[in-house]
Amino acid sequence: MANPRRKTIRIVLVEDNRILREGIAALLDKQPDMRVVASTGGHDGTLQHARRLRPHVILLDLGLRSQNGMRIVSSLSRRFPEIKVIGMGLIPSQVDIIESVEAGASGFILKDATIGDILATIRSVAHGTKVLPPPLAGSLFSHVIEHALKDGKGMIKNAVKMTTREQEVIGLIAEGLSNKEIAHRLKLATYTVKSHVHNILEKLALHSRLQIALFTRQDRDS
DSSP: OOOTTSOOEEEEEEOSOHHHHHHHHHHHHTSTTEEEEEEEOSSSOHHHHHHHHOOSEEEEETTOSSSOHHHHHHHHHHHOTTSEEEEEESSOOHHHHHHHHHHTOSEEEETTOOHHHHHHHHHHHHTTOOBOOHHHHHHHHHHHHHHSOOOOTTHHHHHOOOOHHHHHHHHHHHTTOOHHHHHHHHTOOHHHHHHHHHHHHHHHTOOSHHHHHHHHHHHHHO
């Protein structure tokens, strides 16, 4: 039974494969904390759905045949910054992921992801966390650092004081390590690492681990 205090995540699903769309919608609607408020093949206006329904999350197939997925992500992020967009792709290239992040996507789901990963990504993004699939995150860090989110060069060195442990965590984030991997490397509990990451984000006024990695690289190069 659903917890009445739990906020229901309102979702708009945009996927032009009908079988896949109906399967994902059925899966999400079974969750006590999720509700698909609209499901579309992308032929009608995604922006209109966003304006009328005000969902928390939009699941968007970036390979839509009838529309430019990246352009939709960019328009949604610009017009409705409070709505979180999660891109979906079957075999995305690194460029696809980078472009989706730069366009304003808060997460990415591989279409062969497990049900658990799909649900976890939606919940995390809905609560403000930016998510990349674990198999892609590490290899993408260097590319995202070079090509995305270029504001604020030199902030770490010139504006913010970090503890020694926070500096260690920042360095490992820049290497592409997950919280669990950082915890193992530094012999810390995972929840302690999460706390350090949260503090780092707040100190730097950043929103994602990708931005931490970017600023670290820029600080080293400056």
